[in-house]
Amino acid sequence: MNTWILVVSRAKAKIYETSSAKASPKLIQETQNPEGSMLEHNLVTDRAGSAAHFRGAQHSALRPQHDKHELAFEKFAHQLSKALEEAKRLKKFERLVLVAEPHALGVMRTALASHKQLSIDHEIPNDLIEASATEIQNRIAAL
Secondary structure, three states, rough: EEEEEEEEEEOOOEEEEEEOOOOEEEEEEEEEHHHHHHOOOHHHHOOOOOEEEEOOOOOOOOOOOOOOOHHHHHHHHHHHHHHHHHHHHHHOOOOEEEEEEEHHHHHHHHHHHHHOOOOOOOOOOOOOOOHHHHHHHHHOOOO
């Protein structure tokens, strides 16, 4: 049974492929999310607006309502989900293991939920984006 292991961080994602828990996973794709590692001020193209309060001379800056890194990561998660859905449709994998730190895991789970053909077989709530294939194999062997 062909399994894909999706290892995700805000800045990048790696897809490994393995035929069994005992086989060493092979890196088949690495995708960068340039916005995931940018500084906040580089993600915002304009400074916050301001509003004058007509009672007195008070001014206040209007802050963006959403963290730009979070929005960039949600966009990245949806792009990954669409690519996974297409791969699943083409029968490139049967099982999916998702590996990410807990917050990223939640964002990915939400993004994947909108794609009916996709289901997560196992989740590993750890940041293993810089882990070796051997370390990842050790983590999934226990599943």
